[in-house]
Amino acid sequence: MKQYKIFVTGKQGIFDPAGETARHALDNLGYIGIENLRIDKYIQLDTSDTVTAEMVKEMCEKLLANPVIEDFLIEETVMTVAEEAAEQTKAEADE
Template identity: 60%
Template sequence: MKRYRIYITAKQGIFDPAGVTAQEALANLDFAGVQSVRIGKLIELQANNDVNVEAVERMCQKLLANPIIEDFQIEEDEADL
């Protein structure tokens, strides 16, 4: 079995309202010094051994990410399963 971690983040310049809200909430809770919060997604995908990183990239393009406004990065987890 293979395991992939996919990191999905809003592209630079894309407004992230959830992140701004979290940043304001942190300030209200007296956590000082936080300058920016951006909230993206972390997807953990387990698949058969014949699913390669190119297939995972196609999954991101078609479904898991929104390539118009999001960047994604795929990492194969080498840990034994």
């Protein structure tokens, strides 16, 4: 199994209303020293071993990100059999 972490972030200069609203709300709660706050997307994709990083890039370009206003960064993690088993056990324990 492979795990991809994809960070989809607004391009420089694109307004981020959610981030701006959160920043104002933090100001109103009395937090000082916040210089910048952006809220973007964090996608976790679990795939079979046949899915390559190149395919994930294509998925981002076609569907997961909007290339006009968003950039994306893909991080790949290949899970070992032991890690997969641990993950499985954890998921079962959580249920």
